[in-house]
Amino acid sequence: ALYICVPPYAHGPAEFAAVEAGVPFFVEKPLATDLRTAEEIAERVAEAGLATATGYHWRYLDTVRVARELLAGREAGLVHCYWLDRVAPPWWWVDRALSGGQVVEQATHVLDLARLLLGEVEHAYAAAVRHAGNAFATRIDDATVATLRFASGAIGTLASTCLLPCKHRAGLQVFADGLALDISESELVTHAGEDLRHLPADQQAAKTRADRAFIDAVQGRAADIRAPYAEALRTHRLGCAIAASVAEGRPVTLEEEP
Template structure:
C-alpha cells in the first residue's frame, strides 16, 4: 500500500485529510507541522502515522510515496526542492509561490525529475466545467464579468500582502484559474485598487477592493473585481458571467451554472430609454440551470492519488506547470496594481 504524507496541518490540510479518510487504498503515514500538537492531532484522526515538526525527518522516517504540501504562500521553496530531490510526487496548494522566478525554478526541476504533480484547483473538477465549456464553444464570448467579494480570512498571515499575495493571488486565483481553464489565455491586465474601507483589522495592509481589466489573446475583454470588505453575503453576487451577443452563462463556482440562451428583445415601451437606442431587456429568455454534484475537492485529490498509484498523470487537470500560469496571471495584476501600468502576462 502506498504511503501518503502531509506537510501543513492547518485548515487546508484538514480539508484534504477529510478526503483521505474516505480512501482505503493508501496509508496515511506522516504528518508534519511547525506545531507538533497539530500534526499529532492529524495522526490521531487518521488512526495511523506519526507527527513531526521537521519535514526532512519525516521523509527519512516515513519514506512516503506521495505528499500533499499544504503550507502558506510565503513558505514555498525549500520544501518543494527537497521533495523533488527525493523524487516524491507531490500535490501543492495554491498559490504555488509568491515569486514567478521561484515557481519557474521549481517547475524546471520537476520537469528534469519527471515527477507527477498536481495543484489545488479543485474547481476544475466540478461537473459544471463541461456545460460551461460547451456554452463557450457554441457562442462567441465577447465579455467576461467576474465578481468575488467576501471578508478577511482568520489566518494571521493572510492580512499581509507580502505573506499572502493579497486577495487576487491567495483567494481569487480560483476565479482567474477557472476562466483560463474554460475560456483561454490572458494577454494583458490593468488593475486598480482601493483601501480605507476595512478599518477594524489590526496589521491589515492589503487592498479592500481591486478591479482588473483583462484582454485575452483572442481579443475578448474581462472585468474581474474582488474584495474582502464585506460583512454579509448580501454585499455582492459572486459569479463569473460569460457574455455572448445573444446569450450568457452565469457560473456560480461549485454551486450552479445558469444559461440564458434566447435573443433579448429591444426595449420599446420604457420611459427611461429612447426608443430604438439599442437597449435590451431579458423578456422571453430561457433559463437552464445546472447544479453542482458531489465534492470536486474529493475528486481533485483522488485524481492525483490515482495518478501516483497507476503512474498515469493524464487525468490531472492542474499539474504544477499549468498552475504556474495561473500564478503568472495573478502576479501580473499585482504588478499592475503597484505600478499603475498595464502589464503583459508572462505565461512562459
C-alpha cells in the same frame, strides 16, 4: 507522494525537497506569494518529470464541464470575474507579504476558470484601494479591479473585495454568442434565448475528484489531472501580473512562454 498544504509564504522548501527526492506532490494554491519561487519550482518539476497536481478544484465541477460544452463552437467576448468576501480567518491572510493578497490567494480560482474557458490573457491593468479606517489598510488592499485582454480578442474584468462581514458571492459570468453563463462553486446558471436553467454543483465531489486524479497518477493508473503545476503556474502568473499592475500603476503584458 506528498501533499503540500502550507501558507503561501512557506512555499518553496517543501517543493524543492520533493523534487530532489523524486516524490510526486499535490500542492495547495496559491503556488507562492511571488512569481519567482513558483517559476523555479516549475522548472525543477519539468526537469525531474514529476507527477504534480494543484488545488484548483473548481475545474472538477460537473457544471464547469457543462459550461465548456456549451461554449464549444461559440465565440466568447466577455467575462466578468468576482470574489466579494470578508477578510479570511488565517492570521497571515491580512499581510500581502505573507498571503500574496486577495487576488493571488483567493480570486485565483475564478481567474483560473477564466483562462480555462477563454484562453490566455495577454494584458492586464488593475487598480486597488485601501481605506484609512481599515485596521488592515497598511498590509492588504480593500478592493481591486482589473481589466483583461485575452489572446482570443475577448475582454474581461475582475472585481474583488474583502470589505464585507461575510461572503457575498464568488464566481464568473461569461457572455458568448447567444449565451450567458453564471458560474459559481454552488451552481451554473445558463441563459440562452428564453431558456433559463439552474444546475447545482457538488463542491465536495469536485475536491474528491481532484484528489482521486492525483492518487491515480501516483499509482500509475490513467489520471485526469486538470491542473498540474505547469498549468497552475499560468494562472499564478496572471494573478501576479494583476498585483504588479496595482503596485506599478501601469498595464502589464504577460510574457509568452519560451
